[in-house]
Amino acid sequence: MTVAVVNIGRSHTGNFAGESLAGDAIVIKDGRIAWIGQTSDVASGDHPQTIDVRGMTVIPGLIDSHVHTTFGDYTPRQNTVGFLESYVHGGTTTSISASEVHVPGRPTDVVGIKALAIAAHHSYRNYFPGGMTVHGGSVILEPGLSDADFVELRQAGVWLAKGGFGAFNSPEEYIPMVHSARKAGIVVMCHSGGGSIPGSMDKIAVDVLLEMNPNIAGHINGGPTSLTPEENARIVSESDEIALQLVHAGNLRSAIDIAEQALQQAQFHRIMIATDTPTGTGVIPLGMLRQMAELCSLGPLTPEQAVSAATGNVSAVYGLEEGLLEVGRPANLVALDAPLGSRADSAFDALAIGDLPAVTMVISRGELRVTRSRNTPAGKRAVALD
Numbered sequence: 001m002t003v004a005v006v007n008i009g010r011s012h013t014g015n016f017a018g019e020s021l022a023g024d025a026i027v028i029k030d031g032r033i034a035w036i037g038q039t040s041d042v043a044s045g046d047h048p049q050t051i052d053v054r055g056m057t058v059i060p061g062l063i064d065s066h067v068h069t070t071f072g073d074y075t076p077r078q079n080t081v082g083f084l085e086s087y088v089h090g091g092t093t094t095s096i097s098a099s100e101v102h103v104p105g106r107p108t109d110v111v112g113i114k115a116l117a118i119a120a121h122h123s124y125r126n127y128f129p130g131g132m133t134v135h136g137g138s139v140i141l142e143p144g145l146s147d148a149d150f151v152e153l154r155q156a157g158v159w160l161a162k163g164g165f166g167a168f169n170s171p172e173e174y175i176p177m178v179h180s181a182r183k184a185g186i187v188v189m190c191h192s193g194g195g196s197i198p199g200s201m202d203k204i205a206v207d208v209l210l211e212m213n214p215n216i217a218g219h220i221n222g223g224p225t226s227l228t229p230e231e232n233a234r235i236v237s238e239s240d241e242i243a244l245q246l247v248h249a250g251n252l253r254s255a256i257d258i259a260e261q262a263l264q265q266a267q268f269h270r271i272m273i274a275t276d277t278p279t280g281t282g283v284i285p286l287g288m289l290r291q292m293a294e295l296c297s298l299g300p301l302t303p304e305q306a307v308s309a310a311t312g313n314v315s316a317v318y319g320l321e322e323g324l325l326e327v328g329r330p331a332n333l334v335a336l337d338a339p340l341g342s343r344a345d346s347a348f349d350a351l352a353i354g355d356l357p358a359v360t361m362v363i364s365r366g367e368l369r370v371t372r373s374r375n376t377p378a379g380k381r382a383v384a385l386d
């Protein structure tokens, strides 16, 4: 089964530099991008399905690196069913678990937290809500986890860990455990800033974050309570490898500060846009697009940089196959347009002025999932199917 996407207008491969596709057409085969070239080279009738995007903008499917998945397409935090499928209508085709901390009665003993992460990881290998790829199973760091436990988890497929919810007496106690998890090949995201929900730690400050040296400073702009401006400056300048995750459910002022400093210090590759949802802040299907529009219209990012921060930068930090429009990569593509009624004429121009682009097509894992988002406004144009 092949699918052709033709007449692409502006495009973005997802990479750090914000490059466009070398062409205006993509052919998908067996769930992957098989060819990139010119629409004039795609003969009608060559493919069982041809999607004419009529000059609209095409980018990689967005990757939300901070989603509190549990099991299935349900969040106990807000008692909402079907939220992941709804996020696909916001252009998100990959979610990365920020730990299954919202599972009711979640265990805190070593056997229980390992079982939880392993079960979540394995269940999302077989389940794609709305076509979304979910990287589930992020082990919650709790006292008692040993080097051997991390090795066992890694062997069972678990490759994510989250620090910040464990029953530790002080944030410093996380430091050796983060190092132990990383040594086993696990990608570690740590909470930063003030506590998120009742029962979590008061604050994880910049000194301890720098010593932990996690792969990712989770919601470095606050989840939802931010660090101080001085700490924001230090996390950018005193590390050159901790990824800086800017979330919609955080502090926007702080996100703008951190983005500005990262750009000034040639650290843009560390910036990732995410939502940190579902949380107390809610279920936000357009959270990725909103964070992108806010950081473009109020903050320093160009629309091209916002797309990189929501796709290719995330791919690089986590070592994912998704997030780039290149031959051989998973076929996760989103078409965007200026929304009806906007003064902008293209998706990127809409982002620049703070309007949410219309999601007019979502392809994930090689299959057409959405032709008109039920969550965004309609676009000025619509795809034509053949």
Ligand SMILES: [Zn+2]
Residues within 6 Å of the ligand: 066, 068, 098, 196, 223, 276, 277, 279
């Ligand atoms: Zn979170």
